Amino acid sequence: MRLKPLPRSFYARDTSLVAKELLGKLLVHKTPQGIVAGKIVETEAYYGERDPASRAFHGKKIYNIGMWGEPGTVFTYIVHANWMFNIATGEKGEPSAVLIRALEPLEGIALMQKRRGLAKIEELCRGPGKLSRAMGITKAHNGLPLAPRTGLYLAEPPREEKFAIGSSHRIGVTQDLKRKLRFFIKDSTFVSR
DNA sequence: CATATGATGGACT
DNA sequence: GTCCATCATATGG
Numbered sequence: 001m002r003l004k005p006l007p008r009s010f011y012a013r014d015t016s017l018v019a020k021e022l023l024g025k026l027l028v029h030k031t032p033q034g035i036v037a038g039k040i041v042e043t044e045a046y047y048g049e050r051d052p053a054s055r056a057f058h059g060k061k062i063y064n065i066g067m068w069g070e071p072g073t074v075f076t077y078i079v080h081a082n083w084m085f086n087i088a089t090g091e092k093g094e095p096s097a098v099l100i101r102a103l104e105p106l107e108g109i110a111l112m113q114k115r116r117g118l119a120k121i122e123e124l125c126r127g128p129g130k131l132s133r134a135m136g137i138t139k140a141h142n143g144l145p146l147a148p149r150t151g152l153y154l155a156e157p158p159r160e161e162k163f164a165i166g167s168s169h170r171i172g173v174t175q176d177l178k179r180k181l182r183f184f185i186k187d188s189t190f191v192s193r
Numbered sequence: 194c195a196t197a198t199g200a201t202g203g204a205c206t
Numbered sequence: 207g208t209c210c211a212t213c214a215t216a217t218g219g
Contacts, residue, residue: 044200053200063215080201081212099200129201139214172200 003028003155005148011071011089015096018089019045020183022154024161027103029135030151034111036135038103038125039157042184042191044170046086048095052175056095066143067095074152076142082129085137087146087154101128101171101182103135104190127192163187 006025011018020043028037048056048067055064055077066075067088075086075097086097103125105112112124112134125131132138137152146153164186169177171192184191 046200055200061216077200078214079199081214082201084200086200101200127202170200174199 003158006072006146006154006156008070008072011087011146012091013089015047015089015098016045016181016183018087019043019098019181020165022087022098022100023165023183023185024157024163026106026155026157027100027135028107028153028155029137031136033136034108036105036108036111038105038107038131038135040100040102040154041104041188042100042102042182044099044101044183045181046097046099048090048097051096053170053173054095054097056097060095063142064095067097068093069143070145072146074141074144074146076132076137076139078139079129083132083138084128085132085135085141099128100131102126102184102188102190102192103131104188105134122189126190 022040022043025040046054056067066073069088070092071089073088075088077084086099088097090096105124116124116134124134144150166184166186167180168182170182
């Protein structure tokens with residue numbers, strides 16, 4: 001499979017637009033243990049300092065510095081013993097990000113199953129913590145640029161696909177539930193609840 | 194050093 | 207729907 005990585009300019013736009021257009025794209029992670037890849041089926045947009053639900057809301061910290069990085073920079077953050085996989089968006093210096101919430105596993109499924117200790121394919125990446133586990137994403141990736149040379153990157157799917165996009169309020173946040181900043185592929189069975 | 198806190202997950206009613 | 211294990215950080219003594 002020949003993959004075309006997303007250009008940096010893709011990420012340097014409005015966060016919710018990036019979140020929406022990320023649906024259907026491929027997330028690829030090459031590691032010494034093997035290659036794993038999946039299709040993005042669910043995302044959430046987080047605006048920086050203006051967004052009370054954002055990690056950047058309380059200012060620049062060591063752990064969230066990645067949010068201020070170049071667009072296309074990985075930002076990982078732990079919640080309840082689970083790593084969240086985010087991508088910095090917008091202009092450099094603007095701490096907005098997109099959280100990847102769910103994937104449809106495509107490649108390296110055996111490795112995902114091994115890392116998750118689980119056989120059911122629908123469950124492997126259905127949720128932000130699950131997908132990081134299955135993909136092998138941790139703190140070590142915080143601050144890395146998304147690029148083939150780092151082993152972790154996003155790419156265009158081999159074929160264009162048409163699908164309906166649904167939206168809702170964001171999951172798990174207690175602030176700002178009004179805005180619909182969660183996007184997902186409507187008919188996908190791999191979206192989290 | 195001690196304790197609180199989640200952008201969660203999984204088990205259970 | 208509810209309960210709670212889990213653990214890297216943040217924060218206060």
